[in-house]
Amino acid sequence: MSFAREQVHNFAAGPSPLPTPVLEKAAVGLLNYNGTGMGVCELSHRSKEFKGIIEGAEANLRKLYGVPDNYSILFAQGGGTTQFASVMLNILAARRIQHKDDKEYAVPTIDYVVTGSWSSKAYAEAQRLALPPAPGAQPFAAPRIAATAKPSKFTTLPKQDEYDFSADAAYVYYCENETINGTEFPAADAPSEFSFPFDKVPAGVPVVADYSSSFVSRPIANFDKHAIIVAGAQKNLGPSGVTVVIVRNDLLVDTTEAMKLGNIPAVPIQSEYKTLADNGSLYNTPPTFPIYVSALVLEYLVAERDGMKGIEATNRAKAETLYAALDAAEAKGTVRCVVREKLARSWMNITFEIVGEGKEKAFLDGAEALGFRQLKGHRSVGGIRASLYNAVTLESVKALAEYISNF
Amino acid sequence: MSFAREQVHNFAAGPSPLPTPVLEKAAVGLLNYNGTGMGVCELSHRSKEFKGIIEGAEANLRKLYGVPDNYSILFAQGGGTTQFASVMLNILAARRIQHKDDKEYAVPTIDYVVTGSWSSKAYAEAQRLALPPAPGAQPFAAPRIAATAKPSKFTTLPKQDEYDFSADAAYVYYCENETINGTEFPAADAPSEFSFPFDKVPAGVPVVADYSSSFVSRPIANFDKHAIIVAGAQKNLGPSGVTVVIVRNDLLVDTTEAMKLGNIPAVPIQSEYKTLADNGSLYNTPPTFPIYVSALVLEYLVAERDGMKGIEATNRAKAETLYAALDAAEAKGTVRCVVREKLARSWMNITFEIVGEGKEKAFLDGAEALGFRQLKGHRSVGGIRASLYNAVTLESVKALAEYISNF
Structure with a gap:
């Protein structure tokens, strides 16, 4: 069995990335939950284990x-x-x-x-x-x-x-x-x-x-x-x-x-x-x-992110990083943010367009080559969407911001 | 990470056991689906991978x-x-x-x-x-x-x-x-x-x-x-x-x-x-x-069980093995099958009672010690229930039949 996760930056809008330590724990639980000899999917929903x-x-x-x-x-x-x-x-x-x-x-x-x-x-x-x-x-x-x-x-x-x-x-x-x-x-x-x-x-x-x-x-x-x-x-x-x-x-x-x-x-x-x-x-x-x-994700958030304050601080930093790069790129004329009022912008789903004929494909192809995944906007609206959910790291966001700045 | 599955015989009525090779494959897919660098839960449901x-x-x-x-x-x-x-x-x-x-x-x-x-x-x-x-x-x-x-x-x-x-x-x-x-x-x-x-x-x-x-x-x-x-x-x-x-x-x-x-x-x-x-x-x-x-289970059933004929043959053998043991035990007076008409009996959920004051607890305790799991009947009817779904092996059923015969 090989569990190696290639280094990709997954910006999916949902289903979305999950923390690697959570997935590693879940992979164990899938085969043998807590030493019961049974996987978590094989337990009765009325068992004391699942109730826990x-x-x-x-x-x-x-x-x-x-x-x-x-x-x-x-x-x-x-x-x-x-x-x-x-x-x-x-x-x-x-x-x-x-x-x-x-x-x-x-x-x-x-x-x-x-x-x-x-x-x-x-x-x-x-x-x-x-x-x-x-x-x-x-x-x-x-x-x-x-x-x-x-x-x-x-x-x-x-x-x-x-x-x-x-x-x-x-x-x-x-x-x-x-x-x-x-x-x-x-x-x-x-x-x-x-x-x-x-x-x-x-x-x-x-x-x-x-x-x-x-x-x-x-x-x-x-x-x-x-x-x-x-x-x-x-x-x-x-x-x-x-x-x-x-x-x-x-x-x-x-x-x-x-x-x-x-x-x-x-x-x-x-x-x-x-x-x-x-x-x-x-x-x-x-x-x-x-x-x-x-x-498992909730346990992880409570333990590793110092609860809601820590979660919020990380998500604020991620959103600010990406919007700053987008605003600067918009000033240069390479991108355009979809949501015009800054105070109405989402921290979670950041939507923008690539300015210029054929440039969107170039942006997505270049992103793919650098390991950025699932950046395409929803089929109903098009454009680009980067979703910055909890499991997306600040490092991934910084990498994307850099790519946008250099594009 | 340890994936060892202790040797238990899981007769759960559902959620129920899954084939070990399927769970091993799923554990890999959970972290890295098909070399994408993303786990299967992290893929868009509209991705070509999930559509496949x-x-x-x-x-x-x-x-x-x-x-x-x-x-x-x-x-x-x-x-x-x-x-x-x-x-x-x-x-x-x-x-x-x-x-x-x-x-x-x-x-x-x-x-x-x-x-x-x-x-x-x-x-x-x-x-x-x-x-x-x-x-x-x-x-x-x-x-x-x-x-x-x-x-x-x-x-x-x-x-x-x-x-x-x-x-x-x-x-x-x-x-x-x-x-x-x-x-x-x-x-x-x-x-x-x-x-x-x-x-x-x-x-x-x-x-x-x-x-x-x-x-x-x-x-x-x-x-x-x-x-x-x-x-x-x-x-x-x-x-x-x-x-x-x-x-x-x-x-x-x-x-x-x-x-x-x-x-x-x-x-x-x-x-x-x-x-x-x-x-x-x-x-x-x-x-x-x-x-x-x-x-994955369907792939496994098609490949490993020779399709529906093979699935049926295995399930028929499992049911016949357990009912034979129960009928013999009933003749000895130690158990009683709940479904009296043999032609109306389920292959999947086999319900019986242990005859005698306090014997049911002894049966369940003894079963637990031998690695039999989740045999308790539904809380609404009581008694014993052994569910013999696809992932329950004939070997597990034979072991249970032997335990019943010796009880």
Whole structure:
């Protein structure tokens, strides 16, 4: 068996690189977990060994973020795309139960903040699931756009005064980091005119955030003002196949009870957060290996990066290094940053274009020869995208910055 | 790094053992896939490398089963439990489109064959999702029981004359192998009074089968009489986290179109088979590692076991060996087989009880000392369960048979 990892710089947008020490440990666990003589994929998900793994992952997540006690942490399947539906179904169920004594159930609005490809998809899914169950019947909900960056082609974020929240929405939804477009709401310690305007959300309206591509990359701004935070693992946390859902406990409701009251879309049992929470994410067989590797990554982050402060410092340095090189190259006329407002730029997914006919291919070919991998932009937008997730080292970023400067 | 696998005999019901050569290969791929310098979890799911993996898995599945061209093979997330909903949602959508010109849409029946814990759960999920969308509205469907083995406490299967199919059901559903109870419909080459009565299903009614725990263990009886076959990977195929869906192409329909017609439950986009099929199972990020290991298992089965015939021969020998030992021990009075009808017994999950006060603990303690692992029955039924999936060797089964004979 040869495990040598050639020296490559992997800037994949997800699935993304994982720390080498984690993969080395996982390779051992794959064949023989903790001396049991059985590999980690061969253990019952109800064994004490696997329970130790999943509980360890939860404990480290709680530690890293300081997750308050009134939130549950769930490990779900299906990716962020499945959560587009799940957040809607669970919140509408909770709202229906709250309004169980209403003579007529008023169709609730849902406020979407649309800042790029992923929040657009979430909004489209809400529109589908809100469709009336029969011609002429009332729809299950009325999704609407509370703010959008679409006029800029998603190259910036809305400013504070561009938000128009409805008075009694079922929830407000936003995507903290748009992986494809390269925008991200400002860091917790650097609020600006582009920050998410929590103070404008009417009291009592739950706020839902998709943190898939910035999860465990730095502290979450206003953590306790969120009702639900969802994140696919395959960026900063682990392999693909598991999605973390952090949900305030008042949204863990019996969806069957809500369905019996009527006026909400049908909720597949697998989407019910209460069922997942009641069963410690083991209602049915979970994706044990992706959870195992995520648990190892969390251990590594806690031990090797001095927790969230260390993670944040590293990621800030990486982003600053690459943007500085890009801004200098843009001044020389060789590249163009896609996100024009500096305060709206993502630390995680840095999008840019190579100026000049045929130059993009030359850039990518040259990059490939130097060991830079997976730099091509998403097929829907083109250009270049460098993703700087946790396992990408500052050294790799410096090497890329140098290549850009010399190009 | 130490990869030594202590000599244990793992009889887990799932997640279950995997072939050692597969795990050794996967450990290499985890760190460096095919010399790319990147681990398999670090590759884009849209890379040519990962496309090669998933297409190879599909090709080998088609080869093993001789899957006809008018079926698609999907790799889905969420486990078999998610498929309880997905099969219902897609078939109801297809039926709704077929009936789009009906002035009034008649509530369709759905026929469930209930033979154990898993088919009971599938039926319960159908009842939930069929609930009317508003008080007084018509339900989306009328699930009913077409046959059941419940009076026997699921220790046998219904006989041919116990089936009562409705004339125009949306579909008929059965679970081929009940993992918890230990029953299985007879093998393709050994039809009996317990076989699934395909000839009694009214023409045109789609048949859906849950093959989770017997998938790729032997040929599927009457493959082409099924409309959908679903199977969680974590038994004979691979690690947990991926579910195979083999679906006849006429059931790949635009669920949004059906929802607009009304009278069907809302369908989360992730559950839409057409979307998965149109995108080669890459609509969103799939669970890449579970798919990778499943692909390696399929390669191994094709190469090392001489395809389905070899797999079947090995599994037949394993089951016959263990049942022979159990029947002999039952004659001596030390054990009792749970499934009383021999023709209804599972090859995969062999359930029995140890006779005598305190003897079960002695049996399990003695087994543990000899290296037998994960023999405890499911917590809902108790007793002993030995699962003999593909990666369990005949040698392990002979060792267990000897232990039972000497107990």
